[in-house]
Amino acid sequence: MTTSLNRYAVFGQPIKHSKSPRIHQLFAEQTGQDLQYTAQEVSAEQFTVTAEAFFAQGGKGLNCTVPLKELAWAWATHKTERAELAKAVNTLALQADGSVLGDNTDGCGLVRDLLVNHGIALTEKRILLLGAGGASRGILLPILEQSPACVVIANRTVNKAVQLAAEFVHKGCVSGCGFADLIDYAPFDVILNATSASLSGQLPPLPEDLLAKQGVCYDLAYGNEPTAFVRWGLEQGAIKSLDGLGMLVEQAAEAFFIWRGVRPETQPVIDLLNAERTSL
Numbered sequence: 001m002t003t004s005l006n007r008y009a010v011f012g013q014p015i016k017h018s019k020s021p022r023i024h025q026l027f028a029e030q031t032g033q034d035l036q037y038t039a040q041e042v043s044a045e046q047f048t049v050t051a052e053a054f055f056a057q058g059g060k061g062l063n064c065t066v067p068l069k070e071l072a073w074a075w076a077t078h079k080t081e082r083a084e085l086a087k088a089v090n091t092l093a094l095q096a097d098g099s100v101l102g103d104n105t106d107g108c109g110l111v112r113d114l115l116v117n118h119g120i121a122l123t124e125k126r127i128l129l130l131g132a133g134g135a136s137r138g139i140l141l142p143i144l145e146q147s148p149a150c151v152v153i154a155n156r157t158v159n160k161a162v163q164l165a166a167e168f169v170h171k172g173c174v175s176g177c178g179f180a181d182l183i184d185y186a187p188f189d190v191i192l193n194a195t196s197a198s199l200s201g202q203l204p205p206l207p208e209d210l211l212a213k214q215g216v217c218y219d220l221a222y223g224n225e226p227t228a229f230v231r232w233g234l235e236q237g238a239i240k241s242l243d244g245l246g247m248l249v250e251q252a253a254e255a256f257f258i259w260r261g262v263r264p265e266t267q268p269v270i271d272l273l274n275a276e277r278t279s280l
């Protein structure tokens with residue numbers, strides 16, 4: 001069954017607590033766009049069949065979240081450069097010729113949150129990226145495009161950090177190491193946490209004195225309470241220690257722009273979501 005309704009969805013597992021339907025509904029109201037955006041629980045095994053059916057039935061675009069970003073990357077026939085290098089796709093967009101483009105808006109969402117919402121430029125800065133998994137890979141190209149002085153990737157499994165750095169070295173100054181080696185590279189102006197440690201309330205084993213004076217900490221994860229890494233940043237004297245709520249809204253805005261050609265205002269949506277979590 002095809003329909004003229006502009007249908008969008010987020011696929012993932014688990015998906016019940018996803019804020020994406022809310023965010024896109026707010027964007028649609030704000031910009032006067034007529035669309036429907038739903039959340040659908042889709043396992044890795046179901047992904048290909050469900051995505052194909054979604055587009056065959058007239059769906060216009062998808063967001064993909066855990067654990068589907070790598071599968072969406074493999075499924076998309078053509079991809080943007082940032083998605084290609086990320087080896088992960090969070091946005092699928094139906095094209096005029098009927099094909100589906102894969103993109104990754106996570107990194108530019110992070111950069112926009114830092115730069116536009118918080119006035120934190122990455123250009124010429126010394127940046128520490130914690131973690132060498134999918135989340136780090138997904139944001140590296142947009143970070144390097146800001147021309148930082150250097151990006152040091154630190155990871156528990158050192159080899160993964162070294163390998164990830166090697167894949168991006170043609171895009172800028174980037175190297176990989178273990179947490180214990182970090183003291184040789186300090187201080188850092190910006191420390192980004194892209195490990196999944198936050199999700200279980202843990203912290204990577206970080207040496208003291210990593211953060212420069214006037215330094216900034218940013219956790220890609222977010223929650224109703226400050227994450228362990230956000231608290232660590234404050235203890236280290238960060239002038240700002242932020243979580244990833246702004247990045248979530250910004251990556252959604254970029255997807256909305258790709259689909260609808262209209263860029264929504266993000267600050268009112270960020271303010272609303274922030275107010276809701278502090279009132280819990």
Ligand code: ATR
Nearest residue numbers: 131132133134135136156157195196197202203204
């Ligand atoms: P994601 O897609 O969220 O990046 P992932 O690809 O599984 O998930 O990567 C998780 C990252 O968090 C990895 O860099 C992992 O380190 P390892 O490569 O050594 O496994 C890191 N990580 C997870 N828990 C951690 C912890 N408690 N301390 C430090 N690093 C941790």
